[in-house]
Amino acid sequence: MLKIGSNISEVRIDGNLDHLCRDLDAFQEFGLTAAEIGVHGTDVIRNGKLDLKRIADIQKILNRYPFSYSVHAPNPLNLMDEEDFDLHVDVMRSSLEFTQAIGAEIMVYHPGRFQAEESFGPLGKIVSSEERCRRLLDLEAEILLNFASEFPGQTIAMENARPYRYHSPYCYAETISALQDQVERINRDNVGMTLDFGHLHMAAKFYGFAEIAAVKQVAHLIRHCHVHDNFGGTVYHTDKQQTHQIPLGKGDSHMPVGWGNIDFASIFSCFLDQYQGLLITELRGRYFAATGESAANLLYITENLQAA
Template identity: 50%
Template sequence: MHLIGMKIDEVRIDGRMDCFQKDLEELNYMGIKAVELPVHGMDVILNGQINHRRMDQVTEILKPFKFRYSVHSPNPLNLMDKEEPKLHADILAASLEFARQVGAKAVVVHSGRFIPEELFTLCPARDIPEREKARLLAQEARILQEVCALYPDVTVALENARPYLSQSPYCYAERLGNLKTQVLDVNRDNVRINLDFGHLFMCATFYDFDPMAEVSQIRGLVAHTHIHDNFGGAVHHFQKQQTHQLPLGKGDSHMPVGWGSVPVAGMLQQILPEYEGLFMMELRSRYFNDIQESKLNLRKIIMQINQGENGVNLSRDLHPDRSTTQKTHHRHQI
């Protein structure tokens, strides 16, 4: 059975256990069957180590619920970090330990960034030497091999990245082919891919490629998904205000399924029926009251695919007309 889940928004709960518990209760009432837990939103990791007092609070709160769980590691975690790679390795290990304690089978990890978002302002876009890229890829692979060997019962799902105007390609995982190569190079059964549908559509618009053909490259490697909607338009890293971006159809909107132009059905058709993981919606907290609608739209798509129906369409074709999305910014090759 394919379970539809919802990620708890780390900014929404902001370390407050009462808000965390309330959101779990609301999701349970909505009939959500799986939840992605943001370890960083609950202050479970402090300075690279498990905060055991908070860990005990979280496990106590989770006791009454019957959700299937996955975990999102801290967003700034970067296994290509040049200054403190051991700290980032410790954060990865702590995230996997948290997952083991709450019974989660998958941990989402943002793929390594050659230049992290936090340094964009200080590091203008530049061509990164191939030797430096190779060194950082090897560093990430080594950390994954070492840490994941300690947690064979938990799968790390490396997430494909979104593009940024004037900064891409800052991350190898803006293209799924590169992400596939890295996963295969790590060569561990518990290192796979988290397919972020919204990020992929933004990259497809930015780099001008077919997102369905891109997904077809990673069949059998997808262990987790992030499903949400947008209109495909890339923005600069400092453009964060949703009320400014939505009228223009720009940004990593994380809207409910069916509200934007992401060809969710077409992407899902590339990984089903082999895919056995969770269908995890990752909506911004501003859409909390729209979770039910998103769930129903996603369920409809999955049912139509499973039934082998043709012409799956929620306000758009499987291959949306590019004229309705942002003009392609084909500026880089990675």
């Protein structure tokens, strides 16, 4: 039976472990069976290093609950960052050590960016040469191959990226086919893909590719899912105020399942029969009260597909 859960919002937790308990209690009330812990919400990694006392405190909390856990590495982690490469490698290792410590098997990693999101400016994207892009892809593949060998019990699930108007392609993983190429190039059983439904929907509209065909092509690589809704419209990176974008159907809104226009049933039909991972309804903190509704909608979709 598939396990359906949600993310622990780093904005809601903001380093407060009492808030972690509060939201895990609510997940039980919602009837969830899984939870995804964002390392960046717990303050367990500081300047690349694990706080061992804090990780012990988190372990005690998580052990009180019956959930299956996955972990999300910090969003700014970028194994293509040449300026602070050693620091990013330390953060990656610490994130995997945290995943191991809490007994999770999946760690979500946002693939490397040719241009870091925090460097986006008003003049648009920084154009990278083909030679630089190839070199950075080589760099990321090499370090992920090393980590896959160092942590054989954890799966590194590389997440497809969302596009940004005026800045894309800032990340190769905006297109499913390019992410597939990198995963298959690494060629390790414990390096796979996180399929993010919201990012897929935005990228398909932005680049004009067919969502269903793209998912069928990578079905064998999908190890984890982030399931949330949107309307597919892209925005300029710095405009993050969701309340202004949703009336226009724009933004990576991370709404509850059923609130946007993603065809979840058609996408799931491409791979659900062979899928063994968790289904994480990854919502923004502003939708926390609708977490149960989102999970129920997701359960309805998947049960109907399995019964067909």
